[in-house]
Amino acid sequence: MLRARDISRAFPGVQALSGVELTLRAGEVHALMGQNGAGKSTLIKVLTGVYAPDAGSIELLGRTVAPESPIHAQELGISAVHQESHLLPNLSVAENICAGRYPRKAWSRGGGIDWRETERRARELLAGLGIKLDVAQLAGGLPAALQQLATVARAVATDARVLILDEPTSSLDADEVQALFKLLRTLRDKGVAILFVTHFLDQVYEVCDRMTVLRNGKFVGEYACAKLDARGLVAAMVGREVVAAQRSAASGPPDDAAAAVPVFAAKDMSRRGQLKPMDIELRRGEVLGLAGLLGSGRTELARLLFALDERDTGEISVDGKPVKLDRPADALALGLGFCPEDRKHSGIVADLSVRENIALALQARMGLRKFLKVSEQRQIADKLVAALGIKTASIETPIGQLSGGNQQKAIVARWLATHPRVLILDEPTRGIDVAAKQELMNEILELARGGTAVLFISAEIDEVVRVSDRIVVLRDRTKAGELPTGSDQDAVYSMIAASHLA
Amino acid sequence: MRHIVRHELFWPAVTLALLLVASSLFNASFLTLAWRDGHLYGSLIDILNRAAPLMVVSLGMTLVIAVRGLDISVGAVVAIAAAVAALMIGGSFSATGEVQSQYPLWLALTTALGVAAACGAWNGLLVVKAGMQPIVATLILMVAGRGIAQLLTGGQIITVYYPPFFQLGNGFLLGLPVALWIAGSLWLALHLLMSRTALGLFVRSIGGNPEAARVAGVRSSAITLCAYTFCGFAAGVAGLIVSSNVKSADANNAGQLLELDAILAVTLGGTALTGGRFTLAGTVIGALIIQTLTSMIYSLGVPPEVNLVVKAALVFAVMLLQSAEFRGIVARVARGRSASTS
Numbered sequence: 001m002l003r004a005r006d007i008s009r010a011f012p013g014v015q016a017l018s019g020v021e022l023t024l025r026a027g028e029v030h031a032l033m034g035q036n037g038a039g040k041s042t043l044i045k046v047l048t049g050v051y052a053p054d055a056g057s058i059e060l061l062g063r064t065v066a067p068e069s070p071i072h073a074q075e076l077g078i079s080a081v082h083q084e085s086h087l088l089p090n091l092s093v094a095e096n097i098c099a100g101r102y103p104r105k106a107w108s109r110g111g112g113i114d115w116r117e118t119e120r121r122a123r124e125l126l127a128g129l130g131i132k133l134d135v136a137q138l139a140g141g142l143p144a145a146l147q148q149l150a151t152v153a154r155a156v157a158t159d160a161r162v163l164i165l166d167e168p169t170s171s172l173d174a175d176e177v178q179a180l181f182k183l184l185r186t187l188r189d190k191g192v193a194i195l196f197v198t199h200f201l202d203q204v205y206e207v208c209d210r211m212t213v214l215r216n217g218k219f220v221g222e223y224a225c226a227k228l229d230a231r232g233l234v235a236a237m238v239g240r241e242v243v244a245a246q247r248s249a250a251s252g253p254p255d256d257a258a259a260a261v262p263v264f265a266a267k268d269m270s271r272r273g274q275l276k277p278m279d280i281e282l283r284r285g286e287v288l289g290l291a292g293l294l295g296s297g298r299t300e301l302a303r304l305l306f307a308l309d310e311r312d313t314g315e316i317s318v319d320g321k322p323v324k325l326d327r328p329a330d331a332l333a334l335g336l337g338f339c340p341e342d343r344k345h346s347g348i349v350a351d352l353s354v355r356e357n358i359a360l361a362l363q364a365r366m367g368l369r370k371f372l373k374v375s376e377q378r379q380i381a382d383k384l385v386a387a388l389g390i391k392t393a394s395i396e397t398p399i400g401q402l403s404g405g406n407q408q409k410a411i412v413a414r415w416l417a418t419h420p421r422v423l424i425l426d427e428p429t430r431g432i433d434v435a436a437k438q439e440l441m442n443e444i445l446e447l448a449r450g451g452t453a454v455l456f457i458s459a460e461i462d463e464v465v466r467v468s469d470r471i472v473v474l475r476d477r478t479k480a481g482e483l484p485t486g487s488d489q490d491a492v493y494s495m496i497a498a499s500h501l502a
Numbered sequence: 503m504r505h506i507v508r509h510e511l512f513w514p515a516v517t518l519a520l521l522l523v524a525s526s527l528f529n530a531s532f533l534t535l536a537w538r539d540g541h542l543y544g545s546l547i548d549i550l551n552r553a554a555p556l557m558v559v560s561l562g563m564t565l566v567i568a569v570r571g572l573d574i575s576v577g578a579v580v581a582i583a584a585a586v587a588a589l590m591i592g593g594s595f596s597a598t599g600e601v602q603s604q605y606p607l608w609l610a611l612t613t614a615l616g617v618a619a620a621c622g623a624w625n626g627l628l629v630v631k632a633g634m635q636p637i638v639a640t641l642i643l644m645v646a647g648r649g650i651a652q653l654l655t656g657g658q659i660i661t662v663y664y665p666p667f668f669q670l671g672n673g674f675l676l677g678l679p680v681a682l683w684i685a686g687s688l689w690l691a692l693h694l695l696m697s698r699t700a701l702g703l704f705v706r707s708i709g710g711n712p713e714a715a716r717v718a719g720v721r722s723s724a725i726t727l728c729a730y731t732f733c734g735f736a737a738g739v740a741g742l743i744v745s746s747n748v749k750s751a752d753a754n755n756a757g758q759l760l761e762l763d764a765i766l767a768v769t770l771g772g773t774a775l776t777g778g779r780f781t782l783a784g785t786v787i788g789a790l791i792i793q794t795l796t797s798m799i800y801s802l803g804v805p806p807e808v809n810l811v812v813k814a815a816l817v818f819a820v821m822l823l824q825s826a827e828f829r830g831i832v833a834r835v836a837r838g839r840s841a842s843t844s
Contacts, residue, residue: 023642075757214725306717308716308717326719327721328716328717329720329721331717331721332718338717340717345711345713345714345715345716346711346713346714346716347714348711348714349706349707349711349714349715349778350710350711351706351709351710351778351779352703352706352707352710355704356706356707359703360703360715360718360720361719362705363700363704364700364704364718364719364720364721365719366700367700368699368700368701368704369699369700370700371698371699371700374699414718481589
């Protein structure tokens with residue numbers, strides 16, 4: 001169906017792709033795998049006409065094509081769905097699906113848009129794909145998962161022969177992922193060639209037939225999913241075997257007296273509609289895991305702890321002494337750090353360089369007058385870039401040009417630079433690849449060994465279980481319970497489910 | 503070479519240079535400088551002198567725009583500051599024929615500047631605490647401010663008779679206009695603040711991504727409030743220069759449309775209206791571009807009724823020259839031509 005040969009593309013300072021091959025077959029789901037910065041996004045942008053390749057050719061149904069823009073690519077039959085859904089929230093589902101090619105009434109009847117026909121077409125399309133959805137509803141009011149399905153429907157409404165999905169599942173929960181996969185299988189059976197990009201290995205094996213692996217912009221190989229197991233796949237992506245971070249009993253939290261007094265404690269903390277009153281304590285040198293389902297109050301708790309939102313009730317104490325914590329600047333002064341979940345919106349300042357992004361929190365803590373000289377900022381940034389393995393052309397590169405995982409590492413670096421006593425990490429591993437994830441988790445353990453109290457929040461419960469000394473489980477916006485070191489995933493799951501059993 | 507062309511100040515500087523060359527073509531004596539009575543005289547000095555109030559206002563505007571704001575009340579604040587100063591100085595002839603000021607000069611000046619800064623702080627509070635859109639928040643003072651100024655002056659033009667006050671807008675120091683010294687030192691002070699303290703980093707991070715800056719612990723609200731306060735203060739300084747220059751305060755016309763010229767100067771200098779990227783030196787060049795344009799139109803002898811149209815056309819041309827997209831189109835067309843002819 002589609003064959004890309006020998007694709008190369010360079011950016012200033014980076015060879016993003018060199019000699020990459022990709023073959024998509026009709027009626028097949030094909031996975032595109034690789035670490036952050038391996039060149040997956042660039043390849044997709046070449047296929048959809050966002051970037052022109054420096055070298056190489058693309059063949060569609062045996063004909064050489066050169067997509068010039070996403071719209072041109074769509075006319076050729078190549079549609080793409082991106083990580084965040086791109087529906088217009090203030091239009092109905094039907095309007096979204098038909099956007100740009102609304103059916104018109106005959107000139108004799110005024111030539112306006114035929115809304116009834118619009119809805120009929122949308123309904124027909126969704127029914128054909130087995131999606132149950134009210135097409136008159138506003139798209140913005142739909143849950144993320146249904147929006148994602150509608151986006152896919154819109155992409156195939158143009159008779160797409162090739163459908164590209166760039167991390168479509170990263171914001172979906174398990175049931176929603178299943179609904180998406182059902183849709184993908186339907187499309188596959190209709191003869192659409194699907195390219196699927198994800199960081200979730202299990203999903204690859206669940207839905208894909210074949211995969212292409214990239215590493216550092218180079219083509220590693222094409223494999224049938226049945227022939228390459230997860231271990232082999234990771235090795236292909238990383239180029240070496242990965243050692244999983246594991247909290248061993250020997251490296252547990254120091255058992256001295258200092259550990260007895262919590263370095264940070266919140267008592268009776270709550271905010272209307274977001275968190276019901278609960279207590280939480282962090283001790284020196286421990287990783288406290290925070291587990292819970294989507295909407296259980298994980299992020300809300302983190303934001304309250306860092307005073308990003310105002311709490312209605314709750315007393316905060318540091319080293320057993322009550323403290324004032326009313327705004328992020330107070331939190332910073334107390335030695336807290338916070339890596340937010342939404343990297344683009346509240347993490348990076350895209351236009352500023354990697355150096356400035358790393359120096360920002362430390363400088364904010366030092367205040368206006370104690371200015372870090374550029375040379376000092378460089379020193380700090382250089383050290384952290386090397387320590388965390390951040391891939392960037394230079395520390396003066398605007399951070400917005402880095403790949404997602406490297407941006408995330410840079411934000412972690414920002415907080416490491418402040419030598420925090422308490423570090424809150426909200427979904428630090430989201431959207432980053434296996435190897436980067438491991439490096440980051442190792443870094444977190446290293447940090448705890450150095451005496452920092454870490455609050456680790458993740459939707460992936462196996463991750464929480466692996467790195468945490470203690471686990472606090474949230475349910476329905478409050479604490480459901482606490483689990484000691486060595487608890488396994490089942491214990492967490494049963495605590496989450498406890499209320500449903502009772 | 504490439505490094506120079508890429509520099510953020512390259513195109514503003516080229517624009518200014520082109521305007522100066524154009525002016526000298528129309529007026530042979532445009533570039534000549536003469537030394538008379540211990541001062542420098544000439545059209546260039548004239549432009550620098552007249553551009554000073556705009557430079558001062560635009561520097562304040564640059565800060566506000568850098569933190570994703572906008573202040574369209576600066577013209578009204580100029581009028582308020584001018585009115586306060588003129589009322590407090592006034593001037594009456596004593597028995598000996600000497601002119602006395604009503605209040606000491608220093609008190610009048612600091613009060614006028616204080617009132618202007620308070621106006622800026624009011625704007626800042628509306629934006630930061632009340633969460634208003636900057637353009638709406640400052641629109642209030644833009645309309646009300648001129649009313650306040652008129653109320654203060656009773657709708658009259660207040661004339662000042664106290665000569666020491668005239669120094670600000672008309673005097674010379676070491677051969678250069680006092681107003682230019684004021685604008686220059688304000689620029690230098692701001693430049694040092696931005697490059698020698700962390701303020702520059704904070705302002706750029708707030709403008710680039712306010713939420714991320716807040717999460718990183720930057721005191722966004724306090725800094726934004728300061729930016730508006732400074733902008734009001736700068737407008738006050740400009741008001742003093744303007745009223746000193748014309749030896750009176752005219753509540754109806756002082757600083758009229760100055761906010762638009764200031765926004766234009768900031769844009770011409772290369773500061774992004776979306777916030778984050780800003781250049782103080784660019785703003786100074788932008789103000790000079792606008793004043794050069796104005797002077798050029800006067801020296802061309804354009805009839806007053808078409809004055810604004812000519813200015814608009816020139817501004818349009820300048821903006822095109824500064825647009826990277828437009829230059830790209832021109833370059834492509836030129837390349838196409840040369841390729842087809844060869």
